[in-house]
Amino acid sequence: MTTLLQLTVSGLALGVIYALVALGFVAIYRASRVFNFAHGELLTSGAFLMASATEAGVPWVTALGLSLVATGLLAACVERVVLRPLVGRPVFVTIILTLFVGQLLRALVIVAWGAEPRGLPTPWDTTATVEVLGARVLVNSLVAAGAGAVALAAYFLLIRFSRLGVAMRAASQDQEVALALGIPVGRVLGATWAVAGMLAALAGIFLSLFPRSVDANLGFIALRAFPAVIVGGLDSAVGTVLAGLLLGLLEVLAQGYVNEALGPFGHNFHTVFPYVVMMGFLALRPHGLLGTREVQRV
Amino acid sequence: MPTRALVTSHEQDLALYPDVWHRLAMVLGRATALAFPFLASARWVGVGNAALVAVVGALALMILTGFCGQVSLGHAAFLALGAYTAAVLGQKLGLPFWLLLPASGAVAATTGLAVGVFALRLKGLSLAIVTLGLVLLVQHVLLSLPEWTGGLSGTAVPMHLGFAGEGRAPSFRDTSVLGGVVLRFEQKLYFLFLLLALATAQVTHNVQRTHTGRAMMAVRDQDLAAAAMGVDPTRAKLLAFGLSSSLAGVAGAMFAFQQQYLTVEPPFDLGMSIQYVAMIVLGGIGTVFGAVAGALAFTFLTPLAEEVGSALPFLDRLSSAQQSTVLFAAVVLAFLVFEPMGLFGLWLRVKRYFVAWPFSY
Numbered sequence: 001m002t003t004l005l006q007l008t009v010s011g012l013a014l015g016v017i018y019a020l021v022a023l024g025f026v027a028i029y030r031a032s033r034v035f036n037f038a039h040g041e042l043l044t045s046g047a048f049l050m051a052s053a054t055e056a057g058v059p060w061v062t063a064l065g066l067s068l069v070a071t072g073l074l075a076a077c078v079e080r081v082v083l084r085p086l087v088g089r090p091v092f093v094t095i096i097l098t099l100f101v102g103q104l105l106r107a108l109v110i111v112a113w114g115a116e117p118r119g120l121p122t123p124w125d126t127t128a129t130v131e132v133l134g135a136r137v138l139v140n141s142l143v144a145a146g147a148g149a150v151a152l153a154a155y156f157l158l159i160r161f162s163r164l165g166v167a168m169r170a171a172s173q174d175q176e177v178a179l180a181l182g183i184p185v186g187r188v189l190g191a192t193w194a195v196a197g198m199l200a201a202l203a204g205i206f207l208s209l210f211p212r213s214v215d216a217n218l219g220f221i222a223l224r225a226f227p228a229v230i231v232g233g234l235d236s237a238v239g240t241v242l243a244g245l246l247l248g249l250l251e252v253l254a255q256g257y258v259n260e261a262l263g264p265f266g267h268n269f270h271t272v273f274p275y276v277v278m279m280g281f282l283a284l285r286p287h288g289l290l291g292t293r294e295v296q297r298v
Numbered sequence: 299m300p301t302r303a304l305v306t307s308h309e310q311d312l313a314l315y316p317d318v319w320h321r322l323a324m325v326l327g328r329a330t331a332l333a334f335p336f337l338a339s340a341r342w343v344g345v346g347n348a349a350l351v352a353v354v355g356a357l358a359l360m361i362l363t364g365f366c367g368q369v370s371l372g373h374a375a376f377l378a379l380g381a382y383t384a385a386v387l388g389q390k391l392g393l394p395f396w397l398l399l400p401a402s403g404a405v406a407a408t409t410g411l412a413v414g415v416f417a418l419r420l421k422g423l424s425l426a427i428v429t430l431g432l433v434l435l436v437q438h439v440l441l442s443l444p445e446w447t448g449g450l451s452g453t454a455v456p457m458h459l460g461f462a463g464e465g466r467a468p469s470f471r472d473t474s475v476l477g478g479v480v481l482r483f484e485q486k487l488y489f490l491f492l493l494l495a496l497a498t499a500q501v502t503h504n505v506q507r508t509h510t511g512r513a514m515m516a517v518r519d520q521d522l523a524a525a526a527m528g529v530d531p532t533r534a535k536l537l538a539f540g541l542s543s544s545l546a547g548v549a550g551a552m553f554a555f556q557q558q559y560l561t562v563e564p565p566f567d568l569g570m571s572i573q574y575v576a577m578i579v580l581g582g583i584g585t586v587f588g589a590v591a592g593a594l595a596f597t598f599l600t601p602l603a604e605e606v607g608s609a610l611p612f613l614d615r616l617s618s619a620q621q622s623t624v625l626f627a628a629v630v631l632a633f634l635v636f637e638p639m640g641l642f643g644l645w646l647r648v649k650r651y652f653v654a655w656p657f658s659y
Contacts, residue, residue, distance in 0.1 A: 035423050035426075082631065082635075085635055086634070086635065089638070091369075091423065092363070092367070092369050092583075093634060093638070095369055095423065095426055096575055096579055096630070096634065097631065097634055099572055099575070100572075100576070100627040100630050100631050100634075101627075101631070103572070103623055103624065103627040104624060104627045104628065104631070107620055107623065107624040107627075110620065223430070223434075223568070226427050226430065226431075227427075227431070229427075230424060230427055234423065234424070267441075267442055268438065268441075268442075269438070269442075271434070271438070272431075272434050272435055272438045275431035275434055275435060276435075278427075278428075278431060279416065279428065279431060282416060282419070282420060282424060282428060283416065283419075286419050286420060286424065296522055
C-alpha cells in the first residue's frame, strides 16, 4: 500500500511536468498549427540558463524569473526568424523545419554550456523528504507539482480572461478573420511562442532538480511528452493536462509493477509504455480524449 | 517556362529518358560510378558504399514522403529491422547473404504494412509521432532480445556465400580475383550496392511514372479530391508504406553488410530518421533525382563538413558527428526557406537559364 502511494505521488509529480511540456506544444499548435519539435531544446536551454544564473549568485527566485523570460524571448525569436517566413507552407515543411531548429539549438546549448551534467541548487535542502500519508516524498517533487499547478492555472487564466488570451483564441480559430478584426496576429503568435517557451523552461528547471541533473539530453523528455499531446487531443489544453498527469502516473506505475511482470522484455519498458498507450488511443479514438473530431469538408 | 520538352507522341511519353541529354547524363553517370572504386582510395570507396546505402534508403523514404506525402520519422526503425534480420538470420541460421536481402525486405515490409493500417486514419502530425514511437518501440524490442540480437553489446554480420554449416564457410568478405583483377572486399561490396541502388532507382522511377505512383501523388496533393476521382487512398497509402518499408529493409541489410558489426543505438535512432528526411529535402521532395542527389551530397559532404566544422570557431567544442549535424541542419533550413525544391530546384534554374539563353526568362 505504501509503495502504491509512493508511486502515485511521484507519478503525479512527473505527470505535472509532462503536462507543462505538453501544454507548450498545444499552445503553439492551437495558435499556428505548427507542432514544435524544437520544444525539448527550449526545455534544456531554460534549465541551463537557470543553472548559470544560480552559479552567478543570483537569488533563486530571481534566477527562476530571469530564465523563464530569457527562454520565452528565445522561443519568440525562433518564431520570428524561422517560422514567420513560412506561413502557409504545407504541414510537412514546418515539421522538418522545427526538427532542424531543434538540432541547431541543441548544438548551441552544447557549445555554450558543454555536455557535462550539473546539479541545480535549491534554497531548501535538495535531498529533503517529507512524510505524506505514510509515504516518503522528496520536497523537490512536491514543489515541482505545486509550481506546475500554479503555472497551469496561470495559463488558463491568461487564456480565459486577459486581452492577450482572447486575441490568442481568436487567432487560433481563424487567422484571416482575426487580422480583419484588427488583431495583430503576428505579434500574438510571437507572444504564444514566448508563453510556450516559458512553460518549457519551467518544466525543464523542475525536471532537472535532484534526483536528476541538468544536461544536454534533457530535451529527450519532450519525446516522452508527445504521447500526452496525442492522447489528450492535439487542440485541447484541458485534455492535454489530464493526459499528461495520466501518462506520468501510468509510467511510474508501469515502472513499479509492469516491468518485473514482463521478465527480460520489461527492462526499461516504462519508457515506451506511453507510446503503447498512445498507439492504442490512435487506433480507437484518433482525436484523443478531448480533442475535436476532424471533419472533412469537400 | 516548361520544365520538360514538349511531348507530341505516345512513344515519347513512354520513353524512360526523354532526350539525348538525359541518355548522355545516364551513360556518363554510370561510367563514373563504375570507374569510381578503381580510382578512389579505400577510404573513399567506403564512403561510396555508405552513399549507395543512403541512396536506397532515401529512395525508399521518397516513395512514402515524397510521392505519397506521409511524413515518417520512423525510417530508422525499418532500417534497423532490415539490418537485424540480416544479422540474426546470417548468424543463427547461416543463410547466404543474397538470401538475407529479400528476407530483410520482407520483415520490414510486414511491419510497414502494420504501421500503414494506423496511417490510414492519421495525417501529417499524428503520423509523424506514431512513426517516432515506432523507432522507440523497435529499439526496445531489439534491446530486450539479447539472445538473438546481442542486446547492448551488438552482433556481428556474417556474409556467407552459401549455406553455412559446420566449420568456416566461404565468405563474401574474402578478396577474390576475377579475370586477373584483384577485387578487395569494399570494391566487391561497392559493385553489389551499385547494382541494388540502380535497380531501386529504376523501380522508384517506374513507380513514379505508372498509375500506382500517380495515385500516390494524387493522395499527397489532396486526398479527398483523389478519392472523388476514383483513386483508392487506402490502397495508395498501404502500397506506399509496403514498398517504402521493404526498400528500407533492404537498405538496412546493406547497412549491416557495410558496418559488419551492429549495435542498436547509435546508429538506429531518431537522428538517423532525421538524416534521411534531410537528404530528401536537400535533394528535392517528390523526385527520383532528388533522392539520389540528396543522398550522394549528404554522404560525400559529411567528411568534408567534419573538416570545416573543426576549423570553425565554437563548433570545435562539438564532436565531429555533431559538427556535421549542425552544418547540415543549417543547410537544410536555408534550403527550406530559400529553395524548397532543393538541389532539383537549383538544377531547374540552371537548366532554364541555358534553355532560354540569350533571354533572361
